[in-house]
Amino acid sequence: MYLAYYNLNKHPFTISPDPGFLYLSEAHREGLAHLTYGVTHRKGFVVITGEVGTGKTTLIHTLLTKIPQEVRVAFVSNPTLSREDFFYLLAEAYQLGAVENKAKFLVRFSHFLEKAYERDENVVLIVDEAHCLSEDLLEEIRLLSNLETPNSKLINIILVGQPELDAKLQSPDLRPLKQRITLYYHLPSMGREETFQYVKNRLVRAGAMDLDIFSDKALGKIYEYTKGVPRLINILCDRCMLTGFVKNCRTIDDKLIEECAGELNIKDQKDTGGNNNEKSGRSEGRSCSWIYVVIIFVLAVAGFLIVWLERTAE
Template identity: 65%
Template sequence: MYLSYYGLNEHPFSISPDPNFLYLSDIHREGLANLTYGIAQRKGFVLITGDVGTGKTTLIYALLAQVPQKVRVAFISSPTLTREEFFYLLADAYKLGAIEHKAHFLVRFTQFLEKAYGRDENVVLIVDEAHSLTLELLEEIRLLSNLENYSYKLVNIILVGQPELNDKLSGPEMRPLTQRITLKYHLSSMTFNDTAKYIETRLIRSGAKDIGIFTESAIQSLYEYAGGIPRLTNIFADHALLTGYVRGLKRIDNRVIEECAAELGLSGSKEEKDKDCTRIPPYLRYRGLIKAVLIICISLGLLVLWWDVLMNEGILTSSIYNIFDEDNPMAGHELTVNGLE
């Protein structure tokens, strides 16, 4: 709808993992390097985690786009399977033919791996959304990694999932699997600079002649709302372009992003933050001030106590009675230390 208005050829902020719009931040570039290294060096198990929308699946597609022909890949993106369904998908992906049961699959799969190794082919199994795997399937996957020769793993396994996968793997029953993981990497969110470059890159690749559609204040506001998460960034930016088109705006500023946030039902505006502050109990809002007052009161009390002790012990006395001595007008300014004369 807004493509011709902004001079675009394609939708720049689709949430589909289109490799043509791939932007690799430093974080994603490092994650891709870990995946590439794990496959090339036949490291066995590789674990990639990241929060929802941080670009895990996009990273997998970037990997698939650059793997050489001698890499045989099976990619499972829906791991909520029974054991039989899992083996069926693997047999189909590696073209093993019809299988009747697990033992039949293992025979065919072992033969396939040995032939692949003889042809210097690298066999890779990638499981996306691995946090959804049952413990039973995780154990089956671990057993597949036992297929190896004296120098290399015959199958490399990449598990990709949300941080809950770490919790699932932390159980004592998963120790045999976790001990086989040789590479681990966590995808964090993008920085503000990465977000700005991400938006610019996608606008350019969609054919934009004007890459300043989003003002700096808009990008700052968008970053604060999306938290540097690529998927949320796409949702906000796409909604902002639609809003700008409807309102006849050639520039998207922070006010448009604020409006989009309200329409998308996301909190975080200044007004809502102020309302949140009024709901905080007074003793929490002013605890810093209360603490400072208490410290001052305690310090004054200790000072008075210290002065009283000095006076009572006779260590320090003042010639206070001489203040009104008319014959000695300077006496009021003298201090003597008893016992030292």
């Protein structure tokens, strides 16, 4: 709706994980490096965790465009499956033909992996939302990772999920799986400067000539409300551009950000959690120092009185 008004040729703040809009913050760069290294060096098990909306799925899509070798990928994005469904899905993704049972699947799959290895193809299994995996399926996945040659893994497994995945992997029953994880990366949200760059990068990729659609103060507010979480940034910026268009504001200022964040019920991070604690911490510190001053003053007066009384008694 607002594309022509802001001179854009596509929507800058969609919420699909499109690598065409990729902005590599330091953390995204590092996460991608872990993934690329893990896959190209056949490291076996790689785990990526991160809070909701930080860009994990986007990294996976980006990885798939970057692997230099031929890859055979199975991408499981909804892992709340039964065992049978899981094997069915893998058989489909790797084109193994009809497999009636697990034994048949394993025979065909081992054969497929050996052939792929001979052809120097990289077989990758990616499980997104892996925090939703049942312990049973995690165990099945671990067993798949046992398929290997004496010097190399035949399959690369990437588990991607929210921080609950990490908690799940701490379970004593999953110790054997945890031990097999060769690379682990936790994706944090972006910093303030990176958030500004992220917004501008998306505008550029959407064809913007004017990169000051958001004023400097507005960018500061975007960071305060989203704390650098890309999906939140996209939702907030998209709403602001729509409202800006409706209200005929070519430049989006901090007031408009506040208004839209309120409508979207996104809380100002300054008014919650950390910073509040910081404030109350500081005021506690101030009242404590007053008490110390009073105590020192009382002790000094008492000391002076004692000395004075001793002298007058002499």
